[in-house]
Amino acid sequence: MTTSPCPPISDADWPQAIAGLKDGFAGALNVYRTMAHHPALVQAWAPLRQHIVKDSALGPVRSEVVILRAAHRMGSPYEWAHHVSRARVLGMSDARIAALRGMPEGEDGLIARAVDALFDDKRLSPALEAELAAALGRVAVFDLIATVGFYSVLGYILMTYDTPIDAAVAKEMAERPLDGSPR
Template identity: 60%
Template sequence: MTDPLRFPPITDADWPEAVADLRDGFAGKLNVYRTMAHDPELLKAWAPLRQHVVIDNALGAQLSEVTILRTGHNLGSSYEWNQHVHRARICGMSDARIGSIRGPVSDMDKDDATIAGAVDELFTAKRLSPDTQKALIALVGEKGLFDVIATVGFYSTLGYILNSCDTPLDDDIAADLADQPFTG
C-alpha cells in the first residue's frame, strides 16, 4: 500500500530552489502551497492568479469567503473548510453565518444564497444559467461574476490537491480552532 502522504508539505530545508523567492511569502505560510511546491513550475505559475483570486477580486472579503467555503463544502475538503472558517472569522463573519454556508441555500442570507447557489450550479450544471448570471451581476457586478467562476475553479484545483495528498491543516489554524471551536 502506498503512503497517502507521498507529497507532504515541503519543509524549508527541502524547499525547491526554483521557487525560493516564494517561500518567505504566501507559499511558505500554508501547507497547501508547501504541498504544491512538489511541482515548482505550477506553484510559480499559480502565484499571479492567486494574487487576483485571493486578494484583488471584486467580491470583497466576506463574499469571497462565502464562495470559498461553499466550494470547499462541495469538494468535501476538510482543509479548505477549516482554513476558511478561520479566515471568515477574521473578516467578521459569525459562526452561525459560516455554518449556514454548508446548509440549504434557502436557510442563508440573501446575498450568501446568491453566491452559494452560483457555486452549486457550477458544480452541478457546469455553467451559470442566465438567471444566476443576472443575480450575480446585480450583487457583485460583471467582474464579480467572473471572479465567482474563477474562485470556484481556483479552489477546486486546490481542493483536489488537498484531498488527493491528504494535506494536513496548518498547525496555527488547527490550534486556533482548538482554542475557539467552531459552533456553526
Template identity: 75%
Template sequence: MSISHKTKSHCLPIADENWPAEIADMRAGFAGDLNIYRTMAHHPALLRAWAPLRQHIVKGSALGPVRSELVILRAAHRIGSAYEWAHHVSRARALGISDARICDLRASPVGEDGLIARAVDALFDAGRLTPDIEHEISAALGKQAVFDLMATVGFYSVLGYILMTFNTPIDEFIADEIAKRSV
C-alpha cells in the first residue's frame, strides 16, 4: 500500500506550539498522540465531535478488540490507507494476532475472518450488507456487532479519506516498527 501522490500537504499535523486553544484539553489525550488527530485538529469542532464515537469504536465495540482490528485492517486494505494499515498491524500484533493472519486479510481469509472480510467488502462494494452476511454476523456475534462492524468501516473510511487527502505521514514510532518487521 502506498500513497499515490507524494505532494506536500497544506494541512500537516499540528505541532504542540500551534495547537488550537479551543481543544487544548484534548492535546494530552488521544488527539495529541497520533498524526491523524493532529491533522484533524485543523477542524477543532470536528475533532471534539469525533471523540465520543472514537471512544465507542476503539474501546466499546460489541466486536471486541480482536475482531475490531480485523475489520479495521480489511477496511485499511480496501481503502488503500498505508497509515491505517501500518498502525493497525501494530495494534493487531499487540493483541497477539499473527502476521500470517494479518496478511490473510489482504487476500481471501476463511472462517470467521472470511466472514468479516466479506462484510467489509460488501460495504465497500455495495454500500450495504447482504441479508445473508448480516444474518451470519448477527448469528455469530450478535445484532450489536452488525452495527459496530458497519460503524467501524465508516469511521475508518472517513479517517482514510482524511489521511490520504492530506498525505498525513505515518507516525515515526509506527514507521520504525514496520520497517523492522513488515507484513
C-alpha cells in the first residue's frame, strides 16, 4: 500500500476537467492516474504523448529500446516493468531486453550509448549525433532526445509519488520475470 500524497486517482474521484480523457490513455494506467492530480498537465501532456508514443520517427521497437534504456538508467521499476511488457508484445526477446541493462551490440548499442550520453553529458556529441543521424535519420534523433526527456519526466513523477505498477503488468512480471529486473 502506498502512502503517497498523490496515489492514482480512482474513477469515482476523477477530475471533471479531464473527464474526456478518463476512457482513453489517461485512465488506462496508474502513471496518468497519478498525473491526474494536475488536470492541466495531463491535458497539455496529451499531444506530446501522442507524438512520442504513437507517431515517433523511431518506430515502436526503437522507441522501446530508448525507453527501456532510460528506465534502466533512472532505476524506475514502473517504467522498466511496463516497457518490458510492451517490448515483449512487439516481439522483442527477453535476451534482447535484458541486454539493454548492459551495453548491447549493433543498433541497440548505438541507441543505448545515445541515451547514456543524454543522462551523463546532457547532450549528444557531434560525432554521436552524426552516427545516429546516419543510422536512424535526423528526425529520429530529435525523437530519441524527446523520448528520453518525456520518459525522464514520467520517471520523476512515478518515483516521487511511488506509483504502483499496474496490476496486469505486475502479474506478468511475477509470472514471467526478466532475470535481474528491478523490483
